[in-house]
Amino acid sequence: MTANRVHPNYITIWVWLVVLMLAGVLVTLLPLDKSAVVGLIFAVAAVKAALVALNYMHLKSENWLIYALAIVPVLLVVAMILVLFPDIVYRH
Template sequence: MAATHAGPSYMTIFWWLFVLTIIEVGVIFMPIAKVVIAILLISLAISKASLVAMYFMHLRFERLTLGLIAITPLFLGTLLVFLLVPDHSAVPHKTADSVKVAPAAGPR
């Protein structure tokens, strides 16, 4: 027998996801610092992922143990990214302007 849960319908969640996506697109064009844009986009993405996990994956109605199992990889992935950022920023990156090209040989 299927259990029923009192909660918003799938269409309600769809419209919330749609609105958050429109906000994300709008944030990209805002005349603010890129760091602020990145923080806003990450926050919106986390909120959208939470909506999907809670309602479409039914984690809202599960026990705490299952929620912890689902959150643990998110925590470990975030930790891994922050641990690797110093390695990425320590390596000098070449850009198109910094690469020197030999002059083309003239006709012989």
């Protein structure tokens, strides 16, 4: 690790998190299908999680192995969802 890390502007990131939180709340007022609203809320939540992980957890300056450790469980969850999707959709 290097000693001369550049720290993010925490106030700017906090403002972005507040704006994204408001966007997630206000998206419920849109005249969209419920599944589209839930999808938009999850997309906003994913962006907020990335902002927190990269800036507040300082993963922006970490080694690639940290990213690999974070991506593998996500891929496993996606694979599990894809495998279980027919059972969830076609249950009677």
